[in-house]
Amino acid sequence: MAKSKLKQIAIYGKGGIGKSTTTSNISAALVDAGYKVMQFGCDPKSDSTNTLRGGDYIPSVLDLLHENSRVDAHDAIFRGFGGVYCVEAGGPQPGVGCAGRGIIAAVQLLKQQDIFDELDLDYVIFDVLGDVVCGGFAVPIREGIAEHVFTISSADFMAIYAANNLFRGIQTYSNKGGALLGGVIANSINTDFQREILDDFVARTRTQVVEYVPRSLTVTQAELQGKTTIEAAPRSEQARIYRRLAQRIAEHTESTVPAPLSPQDLRSWSAGWADQLIEIERKSQHLAVAS
Amino acid sequence: MPINLKIPEAETREQRLGTITQWEGSAAQLARDSAFSYGCAKGCVTGGPEGGRRLCEQNSPFAQASMCAETIAVTNATIIQDSVVIQHSPIGCAASQSFTCRYYRDLAAQRGWALEDPQSLCSNLTERDMVFGGIAKLEQAIREAWDRHHPRVIFVATSCASGIIGDDVDGAAQRLEAEIGVPVVTLHCEGFKSKHWSSGWDVIEHGILRRLVKTERRNRRQDLVNVIHLGGPDVFTPLLAPLGLRVNLVMGGSSLDRLAAMSEAAATVTMCFVLSYLATGLEQEYGVPELKAPLPYGLAATDAWLRDIARATGREDRVETVIASERARIAPELARLRDRLSGKKGFVAAGAAFAHGLVADLRELGVTVDSAYSFHHDPSTDSGDPRQDSLTYLVETWGDIPHFTVSPDQHFQAHAALKRSKPDFVICRHSGTMAVLAARLGIPVLPIFYSNDGLGYEGLLTIGRAILRVLPRQRFYQDVASHSQFPYQPWWRDQTNPYALSADSSVA
Numbered sequence: 166m167a168k169s170k171l172k173q174i175a176i177y178g179k180g181g182i183g184k185s186t187t188t189s190n191i192s193a194a195l196v197d198a199g200y201k202v203m204q205f206g207c208d209p210k211s212d213s214t215n216t217l218r219g220g221d222y223i224p225s226v227l228d229l230l231h232e233n234s235r236v237d238a239h240d241a242i243f244r245g246f247g248g249v250y251c252v253e254a255g256g257p258q259p260g261v262g263c264a265g266r267g268i269i270a271a272v273q274l275l276k277q278q279d280i281f282d283e284l285d286l287d288y289v290i291f292d293v294l295g296d297v298v299c300g301g302f303a304v305p306i307r308e309g310i311a312e313h314v315f316t317i318s319s320a321d322f323m324a325i326y327a328a329n330n331l332f333r334g335i336q337t338y339s340n341k342g343g344a345l346l347g348g349v350i351a352n353s354i355n356t357d358f359q360r361e362i363l364d365d366f367v368a369r370t371r372t373q374v375v376e377y378v379p380r381s382l383t384v385t386q387a388e389l390q391g392k393t394t395i396e397a398a399p400r401s402e403q404a405r406i407y408r409r410l411a412q413r414i415a416e417h418t419e420s421t422v423p424a425p426l427s428p429q430d431l432r433s434w435s436a437g438w439a440d441q442l443i444e445i446e447r448k449s450q451h452l453a454v455a456s
Numbered sequence: 457m458p459i460n461l462k463i464p465e466a467e468t469r470e471q472r473l474g475t476i477t478q479w480e481g482s483a484a485q486l487a488r489d490s491a492f493s494y495g496c497a498k499g500c501v502t503g504g505p506e507g508g509r510r511l512c513e514q515n516s517p518f519a520q521a522s523m524c525a526e527t528i529a530v531t532n533a534t535i536i537q538d539s540v541v542i543q544h545s546p547i548g549c550a551a552s553q554s555f556t557c558r559y560y561r562d563l564a565a566q567r568g569w570a571l572e573d574p575q576s577l578c579s580n581l582t583e584r585d586m587v588f589g590g591i592a593k594l595e596q597a598i599r600e601a602w603d604r605h606h607p608r609v610i611f612v613a614t615s616c617a618s619g620i621i622g623d624d625v626d627g628a629a630q631r632l633e634a635e636i637g638v639p640v641v642t643l644h645c646e647g648f649k650s651k652h653w654s655s656g657w658d659v660i661e662h663g664i665l666r667r668l669v670k671t672e673r674r675n676r677r678q679d680l681v682n683v684i685h686l687g688g689p690d691v692f693t694p695l696l697a698p699l700g701l702r703v704n705l706v707m708g709g710s711s712l713d714r715l716a717a718m719s720e721a722a723a724t725v726t727m728c729f730v731l732s733y734l735a736t737g738l739e740q741e742y743g744v745p746e747l748k749a750p751l752p753y754g755l756a757a758t759d760a761w762l763r764d765i766a767r768a769t770g771r772e773d774r775v776e777t778v779i780a781s782e783r784a785r786i787a788p789e790l791a792r793l794r795d796r797l798s799g800k801k802g803f804v805a806a807g808a809a810f811a812h813g814l815v816a817d818l819r820e821l822g823v824t825v826d827s828a829y830s831f832h833h834d835p836s837t838d839s840g841d842p843r844q845d846s847l848t849y850l851v852e853t854w855g856d857i858p859h860f861t862v863s864p865d866q867h868f869q870a871h872a873a874l875k876r877s878k879p880d881f882v883i884c885r886h887s888g889t890m891a892v893l894a895a896r897l898g899i900p901v902l903p904i905f906y907s908n909d910g911l912g913y914e915g916l917l918t919i920g921r922a923i924l925r926v927l928p929r930q931r932f933y934q935d936v937a938s939h940s941q942f943p944y945q946p947w948w949r950d951q952t953n954p955y956a957l958s959a960d961s962s963v964a
Contacts, residue, residue: 234470234513266620277460277467300589300622308627309463341627 171281174414175291175305175344178317179327183352185213186384186393187317187410188292192217193395194404194411196247200287203242204249207271207305208294209256209264217245220391225255226271238278246396250284264294265301272304288415296327297334306335306344313347313420315375318366320351320359322435325366332370332425345420348375350410355379358445362438369434371424375417376410379403459665459737459838464626464642466662466733468650473834477521477652478514479862480955483828484851486511486860490835492845511835514862515958521653521864522889527552528656529645530576530613533663535560535687535709538608540575540601544594544625545615550578559687563709566689575605581617590618591628598632598640608712609668610640619646641667652832652864654730654807661707661734665741670716673742680704680717681765682724682738684731686810688906695752695762695912698778699771707731723747723768725761727911729809729837729844736838748843752912753813754820755783756853782913790821793920798822800927803879803899805829805870805890810907812846814883814919817910819854821920827859827877829870831886861954865889868944869954874899876952881926883919898937900926 176191178184185206192204206213211225226241245251254271256264275281281289291305305311314335318328328349339345351363354377367374383404387397394404426434460467469475474491489511526549534541534556543550553576560574579597581590594612601610612629629640645659680702683692687708696703704721706714718724719742724735728751735746749764750757759779766775802823804814811830818825837844851857859876863869867889874882874897882901884890891903902922904910910919942949948956 235474236471263620265622269619269622273463273465276463277465277471279460279462300624302622303624304622307624308630338624338627341624341631343624343627 171286171289172313172415173281173289173291173305173311174347175293175311175314176317176350177293177297177306177314177331178295178350178352179324180295182317182319182324182327183378184294184317185292186216186388187350187352187378187407188213188290189216190393190395190404190407191411191414192249192288192290193246193393194408195288195415196249197395197399197408198411198415200415201285202249202288202290203281203284203286204245204251205272205275205289205291205305206251206253207268207291207302208254209259209267210294211253211255213253213292214243214245214251216388216391216393216396217249217251218243218391223251223253225253226274227255227257227267230270230274236274238275238280241275242280242284246393250286263301265299268293268301269304272310296330303334303338303343306338308338308342311344313414313417314344315347315350315414317350317352318363319353320362321353322439325362325435326431328366329370329425329431332372332423335423336425339422346372346423347414347417347420348373350375351377353378353380358442365438366434369424369426372421375413376406378406378410458740459662459733461662461666461737461741464662464666465644466655466658469652469655469658469834470650472658472838473836474511475650475652475654475832475834476511476513476862477832477864478516478519478955479511479833479860480514480953480958481860483847483857483860486833486862487845487848487851490833490845490847492836492842492848511833514955516955517957518866518868519651519864521651522866523653523886524552524647525650525653525656525659526613526615526645526647528653529643529659530656531556531559532657532660532707533611533613533641533643534574534576535563536609536611536715537569537709537711539611539712540577540605540607540609541611541613542594542597542601543576543578543613543615544590544597544618544623545578545581545613546617547578547580549615550576560709563687567709575601575607577601581615586617586621589621590623591625594623594625594628595632598628598636602636602638608638610636610638611643611663612640613643613645615645616647619644619648639667654832657731658733661731661737664715665734665737668712668715669719669738669742671719673719675720676722677702677717677720678722678769680721681769682706682718682721682735682744683727684724684734685727686731686907688908691908691911691914694914695778695782696765698781699762699766699769699774701765701769701771707734718742719744723765725749725765727751728807728813728907729846730807730834732837732839732844739839746839748839748841750843750849751809751813751846753816753910753915754853755913755916757816757849758782758912786913786917789917790920793917793924794822796924797920800824800880800923801826801877802923803827803829803874803877803882803894805831805882805884805886806904806907807831807885808834809846810885812850814910815857816850816854817916817919818883820916821923823923825857827861827873827879828857829861829863829873829884829890831863831865833862863954866954867893868948871897871942871944872948872951872954872956875950881923883923895933895936896940896942898930898934900929900933902926
């Protein structure tokens, strides 16, 4: 494979939405396709890369910084499925310290030791916890780090609110030379209605859906074995979808500045969809009673 | 690992060099345990193959430094001519700038610059900025700096506050640089990053290397030598001019043109290896050789230093004449000084390589030194070259120092060290703690602000004369001592082990 420029990608989304699952499957699919990939978990829980390593936790960069005054960044890098490089930023226990500063310190350490160039990577994928809550969580999307950012959202309104909020963070930095929005990875999409809600949201915020990923038992089964779907069920339909998603992200070049909805617009937009949802529920109940 | 100039943040000294700020033992043991010889970055192996072990920080319940890396970075940016420094910080961090004003004016008087105050601003971060972000205020401060002063460069120094909230200072600097058209150089000097203030040197030198040095070396100036120093008078030109060399004196107050010209010089020498980040960076990025000879403290070291410069600049034919004539010039007075100082006992307190140099000077002058007090210790330098191992050089040339204390200028530890040594006089830098303490213990003290005083052949005379001026003041210091009290309990007042409070101290 010809030497290509390192592409850095950040994936954000509400907690519990399937970020790490999706990111790990993208990483697994990319290494499977022959790329050199690093997955960089930016979550104090340090569990982003578990399914790339048979369910194992790895020592995080901040664990090492906590115990040593000098840290060799190589000690924080572990190989996983297909040779993927796994790094966890780590962070403080809940309720203490500053997780945002932790991400700054961890990312800086790897950059200072020039790890990305040294490993000659094709892709670095940052898997970043939840919302852009403070400056530290925005580090991966600032100028000089990730070029493209993707958000993961389900059709659940809370997830969409979080995505909209993320767009505000992305808008702040993308106007200042930071990462641009590649699009939304629509997760847990099993009905047309869920698809329509997200399609409408991305249209209004001037972005796109990169892939629709259905909720699937295959994923759960794989995760229970400590594996990605790509590894555990490589021939499954779900694995095919993850591969397509990975390929789209790999081929993605043109990102844009999103147009987040104002809080007022977001409320009225979701209220409109809620009315439709209630209408559908009522009809289905009516049908159930009639039968 | 090479210096990484791709990113705006300099790696800390602890990370690059394994710097420690607390240690107690003999100089020989410290030299043996340092990374130059047997130390290692990983694993704490006691009794390695050569008897050394990994250099670990000594435990102490009180380990705070008495200065901040931010102060060093900010001060040394502020004293660069035609600059404005913006501290992106709460206003309290800017308190040190009153010192910088005095420092700048003093430098200006010495260098013949216009006697004026340096320019500096503070974005004055408040509670509201900590919650909502301070970038808008920083942008306003940069515009303000430009409108008011039209400097040739603007430095933006970060602070603990801006670092914790993660303000995108580099993004703002880039945008404003494009807007106003002069370099806006960021200095990442959050105080919490490093436990030692000397990391501030790396921060300002990192900024200079990345942004202010000429990247195109059109003219290689074979007669120009960069001299990186801590500030003070130019004692170098008299030494190097007879070799036909010009001195490009940098740091410690420089013009932007001098900083830019560094990449065109024939070689770089550093007057204290604590500042050698810049020299190593110049060699790595621009091919300007960094001379590694021991620092010119004492006759033999000065001879070797001059020979090294002569070798690098092709002036070997002249150097022996210069050495002989300099030695002959100072010989009569040196003999007189040695005669009068012989049998006296001195105590040295300064930072790392500078402390090692002062010990060499004192021993050259015939003074006994059994104790030294260094504010930090770097077990390695950025070049990794063992010739820069100034402590080993000192021990091999001048013998061991049985009591070598590394302490971040802690008053109570200095008290114990002085009690143990009972010197006739103290010679120190960073006079705030040590000079006052020594005086209150009734010990004559020679505080050195400008660290060039002890350098080269003339430096021996300068230091010797200064000691002789101080020694007769014993009565005065005894008077001070008789009116002084210390806030320690009797058991600590009698303590002679600076690390007696440490869990792993051999003395309870």
